[in-house]
Amino acid sequence: MRIENTNRTSNVGRSGSAGRTGSGVDFVPAGADAPARAAGTAPVAATAGIDAILALQAVGGPLEGKKKAVRRGQSLLDTLDEIKADLLVGRVSLDRLDQLSGMLGEMRERSLPGLDAVLDEIDLRVRVELAKFGRFPPG
Template identity: 75%
Template sequence: MRIDTGNRTSGVGKSGSAGRSGSRTDFAPTGADGPARAAGSAPVAGMTGIDAILALQAVGGPLEGKKKALRRGRSLLDALDDIKADLLIGQVSAERLDNLATMLSEIRERSDPALDGVLDEIDLRVQVELAKFGRYPSA
């Protein structure tokens, strides 16, 4: 916004002009005769006290979902390593397979098709191994 005044300052630095108060007005707002009064603000109905704190705690941070996914992925990989070791010695625990099937059903987010394909293959293998024990899915 540009403020235009009626006179230009041509003698900047003249002696005696600094600090002199005069009755001349260099700037006058156009439009209203006096300063406009700000409108009163209406009180905002919001949460106060403990409600606000609880609401902030309920909202997860930007990295919360990523940390949760990393924890689930690591636990799934640990379970797969345990089953791989059991397969190598020829004795797979049915309880371990049940735990892995439960983990697979909880881990699905259906956000990445490639990841979902890998999880589907793991789930199929777990169901085959459970079928060897005579445990068939209730689906």
Template identity: 70%
Template sequence: MRIDTHNRTSGTGKAGASGRAGARADFVPAGVDGPSRVAGAAPVASTTGIEAILALQAVGGPLEGKKKALRRGRALLDALDEIKADLLVGQVSAERLDALTTMLSQLRERSEPALDAVLDDIDLRVRVELAKLGRYPAL
């Protein structure tokens, strides 16, 4: 960095001149017109706003629900794949069917009728398979 001096000092006996408001700098870096003004300090906000910020963080964002639904959907599809493999072999695990029944009861949000219809069909099929094994889960 090259430093150009625009103002020559006439002497070094000016103590305290740099502390006054509006005093000019003795040197200015190249590419800078002059010293910039420092903005005054803003008043510190009270700490009562922290509770509001923490409350907003606890609520979660608009994508939080979508991420949660996506995780649930993937878990459900994984469970259905395991049951499909069991059906192809001819040996369905009652524990997997019970776990799927529990998962289906937790997935109900009643917000999308088409999705709820698919979940109802899956639930019916799981209950039929459990009935074949002699297990009748409560509705």
């Protein structure tokens, strides 16, 4: 690139265009007769595509719901095993009963009708055990 005009910038502090002259080209790239035009801006539709991709990633895959249900079911069964062991010893932990009651409330939202009947029976048993300790969870 080559700079054609070597004038000093002594007019830096002046305002307005009264002191400017229109003669001469200040900067021209070497090998080009006319200044190149600036490229246009990118279309807005390209960013809409990125938003759609991010939204799809947030939804998750088709197996995501099944994996979550399996994890919740395993957690419920583990808690039931711990309560069963507590019952065999003769002492049931109130914390485990409260935890199980909360888990049952979450699971019933997205379960199958046949599974709801089993969860209702478990919930009734948990409420009976909590009532033995004088605790009555809202239901």
